Amino acid sequence: MSHASLEQKILDKTAKVGIIGLGYVGLPLAVEFADKGFYVLGIDTDRNKVSKLNRGENYIADVEDDRLKRLVNEGLLEGTTMYGRVGELDIIFICVPTPFTPNKEPDISYIVQATEGIAEHLRKEQLVILKSTTFPETTEKVVLPKLESTGLKVGQDFYLAFSPERIDPGRKDFTTANTPVVVGGVTKKCTKLTKLACEQVIAKIVTVSSPRTAEMVKLLENIFRSVNIALVNELAQLCDRMGNIDVWEVVQAAATKPFGFMPFYPGPGIGGHCILVDPYYLSWKAKEYDFHSDFIELAARTNENMPYYVLDLIIRSLSSNGAALKTAKYLFLGIAFKRNVDDTRNSPALKIMELLVQRGAQNVAYNDPFVPEVNLNGMTLKSRELNKDLLQQADCVVITTDHSTYDFKFIVDHAKLVIDTRNATKDITHGREKIVRLGCGM
Structure with a gap:
């Protein structure tokens, strides 16, 4: 086979596509390729995900149920837990998690595991594309050596590139198909083939000079948000301290400047x-x-400290109402990490709930229309039905995620105390004396 033959297979859609990691990144990507007529094999160590996929059962909100079922029934999409089938594939995307350790050091063990699984079955004319967010030089110094240990040469026998995921769960306007992606190959051939492959399902491809450049691009995108959110989180704390400035009003007014400003908003944490x-x-x-990236680390710490700040806000507010931390009844509204999704990974709401329990709180409940149950400190909590009685029984209602399904007027009308970390009650006029908004003073 030659480089041209792989290119032709991509163009005529006979190339077989593999997706390693069938989560929030991998499954939507698999569906896009299958919907364009490519055969797609999803590989995941989670047997439950694989079984659901093979039954045509969707488990990711951003994927349409009927679309997934149709593609599975047509034989264009299937899943497996076995890396042994990697040899069948022409294009392999690595879409595995990249968490950090308790010491906040990178944990790329899932990337290593996936790469080793590929290396065992690597053959000529395969294209490997890493999409997992990671530090610069991962592709070239971690993935590449393992693949070349097979005796095959990158750019000649096989092809390797980095193309970071750009997924924003819950967004309907920007999806896998219409969000531009960045591509950086180890060689020019690698970049060309990766661009061609991605063009089959994604509207716009931006090529850069190397994988490490693409890796840095991804980190810049997210650190940009981290730094700016940290700025407004710190400003919110100052406004609370001053007591007579509304941080939300400040940001809203600043956003009227047509140049040189982009609005970011405070919250209970990232x-x-x-x-x-x-x-x-x-x-x-x-x-x-x-x-030493002191500025970047300081911003990260500022955001990580927000759940502790909100906890303090809750304690001070309860004290003003004559309630005790340990015996008070708490109701958290929204525990997904952002509005209108079911994703609770690193949710600040869960962190605040955990902190309350650690300090002796005996009655902590939640409601979230997207999250029917959750594990909290080893206990399984189920979402409570949101009604007048539940609100009236709570000593403190904490709005941690402002799902669009919530009726905030109803909530304020029947609650004794509302801690609003999302400015969800900004338009409520009746019962404002019961509301404590983050960044607006006590």
Whole structure:
């Protein structure tokens, strides 16, 4: 086979596509390729995910149920837990998690595991594309050596590139198909083939000079958000201290400037996978070059401290109402890390709930229309039905995620005390004396 033959297989859609990791990134990507007529094999160590996929059962909110079922029934999409089938594939995407350790150091063990699984079955004319967010030089210094240990040469026998995921769970306007992606190959041939492959399902491809450049692009995107969110979180704390400035009003007014300003908003903390983790991936890598990214780390710590700040806000507010921390009844509204999704990874709401329990709180409940149950400190909590009685029984109602399904007027009308960390009650006029908004003073 030649380089041209792989290119032709991509163009005529006979190339077989593999997706390693069938989560929030991998499954939507698999569906896009299958919907364009490619055969797609999903590989995941989670047998439950694989079984659901093979039954045509969807488990990711951003994927349409009927679309997934149709593609499975047509034989275009299937799943397996076995790496032994990697040899059948022409294009292999690695879409595995990249968490950090308790010491906030990168944990790329899932990337290593996936790469080793590929290496065992690597053959000529295969294209491997890493999509997992990671520190610069992972593709070239971790993935590439393992693949070349097979005796095959990158750019000649097989092809390798980095193309970071750009998924925003719950977004309907920007999806896998219409969000531009960045591509950086180890060689020019690698970049060309990766661009061609991605063009089959994604509207716009931006090529860069190397995988390490693409890796840095991804980190910049997320650290940009981390730093700016940290700025407004700190400003919110100052406004609380001053007591007579509304941080939300400040941001809204500043956003009227048509140039040089982009609005970011405070909250109870940062959740999800990327924004919380990525600053530490870069700062860890920076130390390898005797460089200390103090500014980036400070922003990350500021955001991590927000659940503790909200906890203090809850305690002070309860004290003003004559309630005790341990015996008070708490109701958290929204425990997903962002509105209108079911994703609870690194949720600040869960962190605040855990902190309350650690301090002796005996009655902590939640409601979330997207999250029917959750594990909290080894206990399984189920979402409570949101009604007048539940609200009236709570000593403190905490709005941690402002799902669009919530009727905030109803909530304020029947609650004794509302801690609003999302500015969800800004338009409520009746019962404002019961509301404590983050960044507006006590």
